[in-house]
Each structure stands twice: as structure tokens, then as C-alpha cells.
Amino acid sequence: MQTLPIQHKGFIVVSKTVVAAVAGLLSLGWFVGAIAAEAPRADLVNRKQLRVCADPADLPFSNEKGEGFENKIAELIGEELKIPVVYTWFPKAVGFIRMTLARKRCDLVIGWGQGDELVLNTNAIYRSTSALIYKKGTGLDGIDTLADPRLKGQRIGVIQGSPGGNYVAKYGLMGNVHGYPMMVDRRYDNPAERMMNDIRSGEIAAGVHWGPIAAYWASRGGEKLEVVPLLKEEGGGKIAFRITMGVRQGDDAWKRQLNEIIARRQGDIDKILFDYGVPLLVDDDTKMELLTEPRTATSSSGEKKADTPTTAPEEKKAEAPAAAH
Secondary structure (H helix, E strand, O other): OOOOOEEEOOEEEOOHHHHHHHHHHHHHHHHHHHHHHHOOOOOOOOOOOEEEEEOOEEOOOEEOOOOOHHHHHHHHHHHHHOOOEEEEEOOOOOOHHHHOOOOOOOOEEEEEEOOOOOOEEEEEEEEEEEEEEEOOOOOOOOOOOOOOHHHOOOOEEEEOOOHHHHHHHHOOOHHHEEEEOOOOOOOOOOHHHHHHHHHHHOOOOEEEEEHHHHHHHOOOOOOOOEEEEOOOOOOOOOOEEEEEEEEOOOOHHHHHHHHHHHHHHHHHHHHHHHHOOOOOEOOOOOOOOEOOOOOOEEOOOOOEEOOOOOOOOOOOOOOOOOOOO
16 A cells, blocks of 8 residues: 655655545544534633623722612622622723623623624613703703704713714814813723813813713713703714624624523613613604603513513614614
8 A cells, every 4th residue: 555655757656555544634624624514612701690791980880889770780690590699890081891791700781882893792771862961051952852942052072983073073163172181091081070170160061971971970070061962963973872782703692692681671671771861762763752661571462461571582783883882
């Protein structure tokens, strides 16, 4: 049996036996690779604890004292799974996902913008929009759009790079804008709180911020401010976004389990959000309408079932901020 190449007139002649052996090895390699590709990923989710990735100082979303609405939603998920909630704390700024979820230090981010490929998104837990904030009795009462001519020439606070800021630019209000940073370590700086204090002091006439943040801080730290969800803005880009939970890419079984919990407990999630004043929009991208009460499910006959939350189909990904915070 020929087992080695033969030198013949300057060419290497390989025996049929060797060729067959190599072909067999290549086929085996392909077969093993195919099996590996088809094999399910190892489930890295801790099933004895609900390991949540969260910011330690980012109210109204979360803090180390458990005072945020994402803390409350995490508790609800833990109750459903009958396991304790534990946290990995990291500022929700540059590197948040890389240093927490991606490093497998935790398994769930409660609030993350739909469509960001850093995470695998669950179905949305809520949809909200940016809001206008101003002090009552300063000549801005009744304004419900940034197109209102009363805002012309006014000094307006804007979060840099925010969707609301796009509309401030669209309506020609950038000349007197006071910018506040978006990505900061909120243990040491709170742009939202500073914006509200500047409105109260008259440093700025009004501000534009993400609705859940605006509603929370406008009612704290001094005189309560007016918060108007921006429902009429058009032509300046997307301003309303769905917020989901986020898990690691590939953790599909975990995502499906969370979607089932969201469907069962959507009404309770809505109640938590209403308690924090979050402006909730109907789950329809063609409509900019506010929800007025927690959602309930609808039976096949069209009748609403009390105390049963609405279920929604698995949502398609759409462009959104990584975190609308």
C-alpha cells in the first residue's frame, strides 16, 4: 500500500489512498463543525438568583437602595421566578454592557432601548416619549409642542444628543440652548436634577428631557414643575421609543421566559410605572396617545378580562437609543 508521495518528473504524485484519507478527514471536520454549529449554546443564566445589571445611582430607574422603578420591576420578576434578586452595580454610561452582561456577571438589564444590538431585546415593557418641562406662571402655560412661538428666543435646556434635542433644532431654538451631558456617572453628577433646578431659578425658561426622567425630577427638590409629554412633534426623527429588558445575545430561552412573565404581569408593570409618573404611550407606532390606566388582556370574544395584562406579539427591532436614559 502506497502511503507517501512519490517524486515523478518534477511532480508530486499522491496515492489514491492518501487522497481518500485526506478527503475523509476533511469530511469529518465539516461534520464535527456542523454538529457544533447546531448544538445549543450553554445556558449561562443563573437559575438560583435573578442577577440584575443596574446603575447604583440612576433614579428614577435604579439605585443601591432599591428605590427606582426598575428595582421594583426586578422584584416582580424575582417573585415570578421564586428566586432572590441580586445586583451587579455599574454606572450606565460607556462600557456598561461590556462590563456587566457581556462578562457574565449578571443576566438581565431591566431597561434598554429596543433595537440596540449590544443586547438581545425582550418584548417591550413600556413605550414613552420626551417631555417639555417649565415653571407654571412664567408665560408658557398651555404649551404642548416645541413649535409654539412662545418658545422663540427662550433659553432652553437640552440633553446633548437626545431625540428631543433634534426637535429643538428643527424649530430653530438652538440659539439659546443650554446643554446638559447625557453619558455621565450619576453618582457624581445628575444632569436632570440640575436642569430642574435651573428651571426653578430662571436660569433657563424650559427644558426637554426623556419623559420618565422629567416626570420624576420635576416633582422633587423644590417647586413642582409642569411636565408635558411631546405628542405632536413630526418631521424631526423618532421621539417615542419602546423600552425592553436586555439579555445576552444567544440567551433565547431566557428571553422567551421573560417574555412570558412580561405578558402575565404587564398590568402590574404598568402600575409601577404609573406610580413613578412615567408618561406611557399606547403600543402602536402610528399613534401618539397616552395610556390612562394599566393594560388588560382581551379575550377572543373581544371582552376585557379584569386583572389580566395585555399580551403583545414578539416585537421587531427598530432603531432606538441604547438606553433612553
